[in-house]
Amino acid sequence: MAQQQIVDTFHEIPVIDLQNALSTDPAKRQALANDIRNACINVGFFYVKNHTIPDSAISGAVDAAKQFFSLPLEAKAALDIHKTSNFKGYTALLGENTNPENRGDLHEGFDLGWEDMSGRGHSDNGAMTGQNVWPDGLPDFREACLDYYHAAVDLGKLLFPLFALALNLPENFFDGKTTKPAAIMRLLYYPSQTGDVDDRIEGIGAHTDYECFTILWQDRVQALQVLNNDGKWIDAIPIPGTLVVNLGDQFARWTNDVFKSTIHRAVNRSGVERFSIPLFFGTDYNVKLEPLPGCVSEENPAKYEVVTAGDYVKSRLEATYAHSK
Numbered sequence: 001m002a003q004q005q006i007v008d009t010f011h012e013i014p015v016i017d018l019q020n021a022l023s024t025d026p027a028k029r030q031a032l033a034n035d036i037r038n039a040c041i042n043v044g045f046f047y048v049k050n051h052t053i054p055d056s057a058i059s060g061a062v063d064a065a066k067q068f069f070s071l072p073l074e075a076k077a078a079l080d081i082h083k084t085s086n087f088k089g090y091t092a093l094l095g096e097n098t099n100p101e102n103r104g105d106l107h108e109g110f111d112l113g114w115e116d117m118s119g120r121g122h123s124d125n126g127a128m129t130g131q132n133v134w135p136d137g138l139p140d141f142r143e144a145c146l147d148y149y150h151a152a153v154d155l156g157k158l159l160f161p162l163f164a165l166a167l168n169l170p171e172n173f174f175d176g177k178t179t180k181p182a183a184i185m186r187l188l189y190y191p192s193q194t195g196d197v198d199d200r201i202e203g204i205g206a207h208t209d210y211e212c213f214t215i216l217w218q219d220r221v222q223a224l225q226v227l228n229n230d231g232k233w234i235d236a237i238p239i240p241g242t243l244v245v246n247l248g249d250q251f252a253r254w255t256n257d258v259f260k261s262t263i264h265r266a267v268n269r270s271g272v273e274r275f276s277i278p279l280f281f282g283t284d285y286n287v288k289l290e291p292l293p294g295c296v297s298e299e300n301p302a303k304y305e306v307v308t309a310g311d312y313v314k315s316r317l318e319a320t321y322a323h324s325k
């Protein structure tokens with residue numbers, strides 16, 4: 001009988017406490033980085049607790065999302081993402097198709113990028129930078145979104161040195177590569193699917209994320225699922241007080257797949273609506289995604305063509321929205 005290959009897999013997603021992220025004791029920071037390393041190699045997903053985003057920033061952004069998605073369709077459609085060249089604004093139900101085998105994603109979205117509170121978008125070269133678009137008639141919406149955005153970017157800046165340590169690199173390895181962090185935030189609204197459900201329409205179809213890592217707030221409605229190596233969907237159950245962090249394809253490219261960019265999807269059949277807020281965090285758009293020296297060897301030769309982070313994300317976004325153009 002042929003010997004059965006034993007493939008390591010995971011059945012749950014680890015919870016990592018970030019309390020020691022800024023410890024003055026390097027051994028404590030390294031111990032935390034080791035936990036992150038294990039999660040990145042084996043799962044590609046982990047929860048973080050003691051994550052630094054204030055509850056007030058979360059509740060403000062969630063309230064803003066609820067108000068925005070309750071606007072009349074015409075008001076949201078005026079901000080349709082296809083009207084901008086930099087992927088900002090509103091995505092209608094079925095407007096995106098994350099898994100090309102599906103017929104469209106059953107969510108509405110609102111995308112924004114870097115902008116400081118005083119109203120300046122950052123205007124450098126990347127296709128995804130530049131002005132955000134904002135709805136009329138929701139006076140607190142912009143501030144609530146940006147408040148969360150900046151808190152999540154700060155968390156991303158706390159995580160990058162830990163990822164560097166996890167890869168046996170100097171803690172400041174990514175500093176010069178994340179000067180204008182390429183962070184895209186999305187508000188997401190998933191109606192519940194009821195009645196006869198078309199299997200090719202999911203809240204968000206099976207996909208991997210495009211940037212280095214994603215920081216995701218999810219409400220208490222179970223919908224997010226993560227594919228393990230046995231092809232089984234593992235529920236990323238909502239754990240109050242935590243955020244989900246998952247790796248994206250930029251990190252898989254940097255690390256030549258040593259870090260896993262794990263396939264996931266969201267399916268809301270709970271009977272109630274669901275909200276989530278991902279923030280996709282990458283290096284500056286002009287940085288080349290070159291495999292790190294420690295991640296390439298004779299047994300594991302470089303797998304990916306070197307491209308800039310900006311070109312890579314742009315090509316993935318174009319493919320995602322092509323279906324509703």
Ligand SMILES: O=C(O)CCC(=O)C(=O)O
Pocket residue numbers: 186188204209216218223224264265266276277278
């Ligand atoms: O809403 C979620 O839980 C997941 C969203 C997601 O995977 C994405 O936007 O890339």
Ligand SMILES: [Fe+2]
Pocket residue numbers: 207208209264
């Ligand atoms: Fe995702």
